[in-house]
Amino acid sequence: MVQFLFLVIAALGLLTALGTVLARNLVHAALFLVAFFFTVACQFVLLEAEFLAALQVLVYIGAVAIILMFGIMLTRNIQGDDTTIVSGAWKIPALMAGLCVFGVLVFGINNAVAPAGQSPWSESNMRPSIAADAGSSKATAVRREAVNNMARTVGNELMTRYVVGFEVAGLLLTVALVGAIALAHREEDAPDAPSRGEQPARRASASPRPQAAGPSLVASEASPPN
Amino acid sequence: MASDIPLNWFLYFAAASFSIGLVGVLIRRNAIAVLMAIEIMLNAANVNLVAFWRYGNAPAGAGPLPGVILALFVITVAAAEVAVGIGLILLCYRRWHAADVDRYDSMSG
DSSP states (O other): OHHHHHHHHHHHHHHHHHHHHHOSSHHHHHHHHHHHHHHHHHHHHHTTOHHHHHHHIIIIIIIIHHHHHHHHHHTOOTTOGGGSBOOGGGHHHHHHHHHHHHHHHHHHHHTOOOOTTSOOGGGOOSOOOOOTTSTTOHHHHHHHHHHHTHHHHHHHHHHHTTHHHHHHHHHHHHHHHHHHHHHHHGGGGOOSOOOSTTHHHHHHHHSHHHHHHHHHHHHHHHTTTO | OOOOOOHHHHHHHHHHHHHHHHHHHHHBOBHHHHHHHHHHHHHHHHHHHHHHHHHSOOOTTSOSOHHHHHHHHHHHHHHHHHHHHHHHHHHHHHHHSOOBGGGOOTTOO
16 A cells, blocks of 8 residues: 555656656746655655655745746746757757666666675665564664654754754855845846946946945854854 | 565655756756756655665664754755855846856856
Protein backbone atom coordinates (compact mmCIF):
# COMPACT_ATOMS: atom_id res chain seq x y z
CA MET A 1 0.00 0.00 0.00
CA VAL A 2 2.74 2.43 0.97
CA GLN A 3 4.70 1.34 -2.07
CA PHE A 4 1.76 2.07 -4.34
CA LEU A 5 1.37 5.48 -2.72
CA PHE A 6 5.05 6.17 -3.28
CA LEU A 7 4.82 5.19 -6.95
CA VAL A 8 1.83 7.47 -7.52
CA ILE A 9 3.55 10.40 -5.79
CA ALA A 10 6.82 9.83 -7.63
CA ALA A 11 5.08 9.63 -11.00
CA LEU A 12 3.22 12.85 -10.27
CA GLY A 13 6.44 14.49 -9.16
CA LEU A 14 8.33 13.53 -12.29
CA LEU A 15 5.45 14.62 -14.52
CA THR A 16 5.21 18.01 -12.83
CA ALA A 17 8.98 18.44 -13.04
CA LEU A 18 8.80 17.73 -16.77
CA GLY A 19 5.95 20.21 -17.03
CA THR A 20 8.06 22.85 -15.28
CA VAL A 21 10.89 22.30 -17.70
CA LEU A 22 8.88 22.01 -20.90
CA ALA A 23 5.91 24.36 -20.50
CA ARG A 24 6.19 27.31 -22.84
CA ASN A 25 4.01 29.56 -20.75
CA LEU A 26 6.00 30.68 -17.73
CA VAL A 27 2.97 30.97 -15.46
CA HIS A 28 2.07 27.37 -16.25
CA ALA A 29 5.66 26.39 -15.50
CA ALA A 30 5.46 28.12 -12.12
CA LEU A 31 2.22 26.30 -11.29
CA PHE A 32 3.81 22.99 -12.24
CA LEU A 33 6.68 23.94 -9.95
CA VAL A 34 4.24 24.45 -7.07
CA ALA A 35 2.86 20.96 -7.71
CA PHE A 36 6.39 19.57 -7.73
CA PHE A 37 7.17 21.22 -4.40
CA PHE A 38 4.03 19.63 -3.01
CA THR A 39 5.02 16.17 -4.19
CA VAL A 40 8.41 16.64 -2.55
CA ALA A 41 6.59 17.54 0.67
CA CYS A 42 4.64 14.29 0.28
CA GLN A 43 7.92 12.42 -0.07
CA PHE A 44 9.06 13.98 3.19
CA VAL A 45 5.88 12.73 4.84
CA LEU A 46 6.58 9.25 3.49
CA LEU A 47 10.05 9.55 5.04
CA GLU A 48 8.49 10.46 8.40
CA ALA A 49 9.85 14.01 8.38
CA GLU A 50 6.55 15.82 8.79
CA PHE A 51 8.12 18.96 10.22
CA LEU A 52 10.27 19.30 7.13
CA ALA A 53 7.20 18.75 4.94
CA ALA A 54 5.38 21.59 6.67
CA LEU A 55 8.46 23.76 6.25
CA GLN A 56 8.66 22.83 2.58
CA VAL A 57 5.07 23.91 2.02
CA LEU A 58 5.53 27.15 3.96
CA VAL A 59 8.85 28.24 2.51
CA TYR A 60 8.75 26.91 -1.04
CA ILE A 61 5.08 27.14 -1.93
CA GLY A 62 4.39 30.12 0.30
CA ALA A 63 7.44 32.25 -0.39
CA VAL A 64 9.63 31.05 -3.24
CA ALA A 65 6.81 30.33 -5.67
CA ILE A 66 5.22 33.67 -4.92
CA ILE A 67 8.50 35.50 -5.50
CA LEU A 68 8.92 33.66 -8.79
CA MET A 69 5.37 34.64 -9.77
CA PHE A 70 6.14 38.28 -9.06
CA GLY A 71 9.30 37.99 -11.11
CA ILE A 72 7.37 36.50 -14.01
CA MET A 73 4.76 39.25 -13.84
CA LEU A 74 7.35 42.02 -13.71
CA THR A 75 9.46 40.68 -16.57
CA ARG A 76 6.75 39.64 -18.94
CA ASN A 77 8.49 38.78 -22.18
CA ILE A 78 7.88 41.26 -24.94
CA GLN A 79 8.39 38.76 -27.74
CA GLY A 80 5.79 36.37 -26.34
CA ASP A 81 6.29 32.94 -24.89
CA ASP A 82 7.98 31.35 -27.90
CA THR A 83 11.47 32.27 -26.78
CA THR A 84 11.47 30.68 -23.37
CA ILE A 85 13.05 27.49 -24.75
CA VAL A 86 16.19 27.48 -26.85
CA SER A 87 16.05 26.63 -30.51
CA GLY A 88 16.06 23.03 -31.64
CA ALA A 89 19.75 22.60 -32.29
CA TRP A 90 20.59 23.02 -28.62
CA LYS A 91 17.96 20.64 -27.29
CA ILE A 92 19.79 17.47 -28.31
CA PRO A 93 23.03 18.17 -26.37
CA ALA A 94 20.99 19.23 -23.34
CA LEU A 95 18.98 16.02 -23.41
CA MET A 96 22.18 14.04 -23.88
CA ALA A 97 23.73 15.73 -20.85
CA GLY A 98 20.66 15.01 -18.76
CA LEU A 99 20.57 11.36 -19.81
CA CYS A 100 24.28 10.97 -19.12
CA VAL A 101 23.94 12.42 -15.62
CA PHE A 102 20.95 10.17 -14.95
CA GLY A 103 22.89 7.15 -16.18
CA VAL A 104 25.87 7.96 -13.97
CA LEU A 105 23.61 8.42 -10.94
CA VAL A 106 21.77 5.15 -11.54
CA PHE A 107 25.07 3.36 -12.02
CA GLY A 108 26.31 4.79 -8.74
CA ILE A 109 23.15 3.80 -6.91
CA ASN A 110 23.26 0.25 -8.24
CA ASN A 111 26.96 -0.32 -7.63
CA ALA A 112 27.41 1.08 -4.15
CA VAL A 113 30.36 -0.33 -2.29
CA ALA A 114 29.95 -1.18 1.36
CA PRO A 115 32.33 -0.94 4.27
CA ALA A 116 33.75 -4.28 5.30
CA GLY A 117 31.25 -6.46 7.05
CA GLN A 118 28.14 -4.50 6.09
CA SER A 119 25.67 -4.84 3.28
CA PRO A 120 25.69 -1.87 0.90
CA TRP A 121 23.14 0.81 1.60
CA SER A 122 21.60 0.42 -1.82
CA GLU A 123 20.07 -2.86 -0.69
CA SER A 124 18.54 -1.52 2.48
CA ASN A 125 14.77 -1.65 2.33
CA MET A 126 13.98 -1.52 6.04
CA ARG A 127 14.22 1.57 8.17
CA PRO A 128 15.73 1.53 11.63
CA SER A 129 12.95 0.83 14.06
CA ILE A 130 11.34 3.52 16.16
CA ALA A 131 8.90 1.20 17.90
CA ALA A 132 8.58 1.68 21.63
CA ASP A 133 8.95 -1.97 22.52
CA ALA A 134 11.59 -3.13 20.07
CA GLY A 135 14.35 -3.93 22.49
CA SER A 136 14.26 -0.28 23.56
CA SER A 137 17.93 0.43 23.02
CA LYS A 138 19.20 3.94 23.53
CA ALA A 139 19.65 4.66 19.83
CA THR A 140 16.10 3.58 19.16
CA ALA A 141 14.80 5.86 21.89
CA VAL A 142 16.76 8.81 20.50
CA ARG A 143 15.50 8.12 17.01
CA ARG A 144 11.93 7.76 18.20
CA GLU A 145 12.15 11.06 20.02
CA ALA A 146 13.61 12.71 16.90
CA VAL A 147 10.87 11.38 14.61
CA ASN A 148 7.89 11.83 16.89
CA ASN A 149 8.94 15.20 18.27
CA MET A 150 10.82 16.63 15.36
CA ALA A 151 10.07 20.32 15.87
CA ARG A 152 11.39 20.30 19.42
CA THR A 153 14.42 18.25 18.47
CA VAL A 154 15.23 20.57 15.58
CA GLY A 155 15.00 23.55 17.92
CA ASN A 156 17.27 21.95 20.47
CA GLU A 157 19.79 20.94 17.84
CA LEU A 158 19.82 24.40 16.24
CA MET A 159 20.45 26.01 19.61
CA THR A 160 23.19 23.66 20.74
CA ARG A 161 25.03 21.64 18.13
CA TYR A 162 24.40 23.78 15.05
CA VAL A 163 24.35 27.20 16.65
CA VAL A 164 27.15 28.56 14.46
CA GLY A 165 25.39 27.44 11.29
CA PHE A 166 22.16 28.89 12.61
CA GLU A 167 23.76 32.30 13.20
CA VAL A 168 25.44 32.25 9.80
CA ALA A 169 22.11 31.38 8.15
CA GLY A 170 20.49 34.31 9.93
CA LEU A 171 23.27 36.60 8.77
CA LEU A 172 22.89 35.26 5.23
CA LEU A 173 19.15 35.94 5.24
CA THR A 174 19.72 39.49 6.53
CA VAL A 175 22.32 40.18 3.87
CA ALA A 176 20.06 38.71 1.18
CA LEU A 177 17.18 40.91 2.35
CA VAL A 178 19.32 44.05 2.35
CA GLY A 179 20.85 43.12 -0.99
CA ALA A 180 17.49 42.55 -2.62
CA ILE A 181 16.23 45.88 -1.28
CA ALA A 182 19.37 47.66 -2.50
CA LEU A 183 19.03 46.09 -5.95
CA ALA A 184 15.40 47.07 -6.23
CA HIS A 185 15.91 50.51 -4.70
CA ARG A 186 18.34 51.68 -7.33
CA GLU A 187 15.65 51.57 -9.99
CA GLU A 188 13.68 54.28 -8.23
CA ASP A 189 15.98 56.96 -9.59
CA ALA A 190 15.20 56.07 -13.21
CA PRO A 191 11.51 55.28 -13.42
CA ASP A 192 11.28 55.87 -17.17
CA ALA A 193 13.43 53.54 -19.19
CA PRO A 194 16.00 55.65 -21.03
CA SER A 195 17.33 54.79 -24.43
CA ARG A 196 20.67 53.11 -24.69
CA GLY A 197 22.61 56.13 -25.89
CA GLU A 198 22.03 58.36 -22.92
CA GLN A 199 22.18 55.66 -20.31
CA PRO A 200 25.87 55.93 -19.33
CA ALA A 201 25.60 59.66 -18.68
CA ARG A 202 22.49 59.21 -16.62
CA ARG A 203 23.99 56.44 -14.59
CA ALA A 204 27.17 58.40 -14.01
CA SER A 205 25.23 61.39 -12.74
CA ALA A 206 22.85 59.31 -10.67
CA SER A 207 25.35 56.89 -9.27
CA PRO A 208 26.94 58.78 -6.31
CA ARG A 209 23.86 58.85 -4.14
CA PRO A 210 22.93 55.12 -4.31
CA GLN A 211 26.58 54.16 -4.10
CA ALA A 212 26.93 56.18 -0.92
CA ALA A 213 23.66 54.88 0.48
CA GLY A 214 24.23 51.24 -0.34
CA PRO A 215 27.30 50.27 1.68
CA SER A 216 26.35 52.27 4.74
CA LEU A 217 22.91 50.65 4.73
CA VAL A 218 24.45 47.22 4.45
CA ALA A 219 26.97 47.92 7.18
CA SER A 220 24.44 49.33 9.61
CA GLU A 221 21.98 46.52 9.00
CA ALA A 222 24.40 43.64 9.00
CA SER A 223 26.32 44.51 12.13
CA PRO A 224 23.75 43.69 14.89
CA PRO A 225 23.68 39.92 14.20
CA ASN A 226 27.42 39.86 14.69
CA MET B 1 5.87 2.07 11.23
CA ALA B 2 7.95 -0.51 9.40
CA SER B 3 7.74 0.67 5.86
CA ASP B 4 8.51 -1.47 2.87
CA ILE B 5 9.66 1.23 0.48
CA PRO B 6 13.24 0.44 -0.53
CA LEU B 7 15.77 3.22 -0.15
CA ASN B 8 16.60 2.88 -3.83
CA TRP B 9 13.24 4.17 -4.92
CA PHE B 10 13.78 7.51 -3.23
CA LEU B 11 17.25 7.71 -4.76
CA TYR B 12 15.93 6.96 -8.24
CA PHE B 13 13.25 9.61 -7.86
CA ALA B 14 15.83 12.15 -6.72
CA ALA B 15 18.19 11.23 -9.57
CA ALA B 16 15.44 11.57 -12.16
CA SER B 17 14.32 14.91 -10.73
CA PHE B 18 17.89 16.15 -10.69
CA SER B 19 18.39 15.16 -14.33
CA ILE B 20 15.16 16.87 -15.35
CA GLY B 21 16.28 20.00 -13.54
CA LEU B 22 19.64 19.88 -15.29
CA VAL B 23 17.96 19.58 -18.68
CA GLY B 24 15.76 22.52 -17.71
CA VAL B 25 18.78 24.67 -16.85
CA LEU B 26 20.33 23.83 -20.21
CA ILE B 27 17.35 24.22 -22.54
CA ARG B 28 15.66 27.24 -20.99
CA ARG B 29 16.42 30.74 -22.18
CA ASN B 30 14.32 32.69 -19.74
CA ALA B 31 16.29 33.49 -16.59
CA ILE B 32 13.37 32.90 -14.25
CA ALA B 33 12.77 29.48 -15.81
CA VAL B 34 16.43 28.67 -15.21
CA LEU B 35 15.92 29.66 -11.56
CA MET B 36 12.94 27.32 -11.35
CA ALA B 37 14.97 24.43 -12.76
CA ILE B 38 17.66 25.11 -10.16
CA GLU B 39 14.98 24.85 -7.47
CA ILE B 40 14.02 21.42 -8.83
CA MET B 41 17.63 20.29 -8.50
CA LEU B 42 17.88 21.57 -4.91
CA ASN B 43 14.69 19.73 -3.97
CA ALA B 44 16.03 16.50 -5.44
CA ALA B 45 19.13 16.84 -3.27
CA ASN B 46 16.91 17.42 -0.23
CA VAL B 47 14.98 14.21 -0.89
CA ASN B 48 18.30 12.35 -0.96
CA LEU B 49 19.42 13.88 2.34
CA VAL B 50 16.23 13.03 4.19
CA ALA B 51 16.11 9.50 2.73
CA PHE B 52 19.63 8.77 3.90
CA TRP B 53 18.84 10.22 7.31
CA ARG B 54 15.82 7.96 7.74
CA TYR B 55 17.35 4.75 6.41
CA GLY B 56 20.85 5.02 7.76
CA ASN B 57 22.33 4.93 11.20
CA ALA B 58 23.84 8.26 12.18
CA PRO B 59 27.45 8.03 13.32
CA ALA B 60 28.27 8.78 16.90
CA GLY B 61 28.43 12.47 17.65
CA ALA B 62 26.24 13.51 14.73
CA GLY B 63 23.11 14.03 16.77
CA PRO B 64 19.69 12.59 16.04
CA LEU B 65 18.86 14.70 12.97
CA PRO B 66 21.89 15.32 10.74
CA GLY B 67 20.14 14.98 7.36
CA VAL B 68 17.11 17.00 8.36
CA ILE B 69 19.21 19.89 9.65
CA LEU B 70 21.24 19.92 6.45
CA ALA B 71 18.04 19.94 4.38
CA LEU B 72 16.84 22.84 6.53
CA PHE B 73 19.98 24.84 5.73
CA VAL B 74 19.58 24.00 2.03
CA ILE B 75 16.05 25.41 2.13
CA THR B 76 17.33 28.57 3.84
CA VAL B 77 20.07 29.15 1.29
CA ALA B 78 17.68 28.43 -1.58
CA ALA B 79 15.25 31.05 -0.31
CA ALA B 80 18.02 33.66 -0.06
CA GLU B 81 19.27 32.69 -3.51
CA VAL B 82 15.84 33.15 -5.07
CA ALA B 83 15.36 36.56 -3.46
CA VAL B 84 18.70 37.89 -4.70
CA GLY B 85 18.32 36.16 -8.07
CA ILE B 86 14.95 37.72 -8.75
CA GLY B 87 16.36 41.13 -7.79
CA LEU B 88 19.22 40.69 -10.24
CA ILE B 89 16.91 39.49 -13.00
CA LEU B 90 14.64 42.50 -12.49
CA LEU B 91 17.65 44.80 -12.67
CA CYS B 92 18.86 43.16 -15.89
CA TYR B 93 15.35 43.33 -17.31
CA ARG B 94 15.23 47.09 -16.72
CA ARG B 95 18.61 47.46 -18.32
CA TRP B 96 18.34 45.22 -21.42
CA HIS B 97 14.53 44.92 -21.72
CA ALA B 98 14.78 41.13 -21.88
CA ALA B 99 14.79 38.29 -19.40
CA ASP B 100 16.62 35.87 -21.68
CA VAL B 101 20.01 34.71 -20.51
CA ASP B 102 21.53 34.80 -24.00
CA ARG B 103 20.79 38.51 -24.30
CA TYR B 104 23.08 39.35 -21.40
CA ASP B 105 26.20 39.27 -23.52
CA SER B 106 27.82 42.65 -22.91
CA MET B 107 30.88 41.01 -21.36
CA SER B 108 31.43 38.51 -24.16
CA GLY B 109 34.40 39.32 -26.33
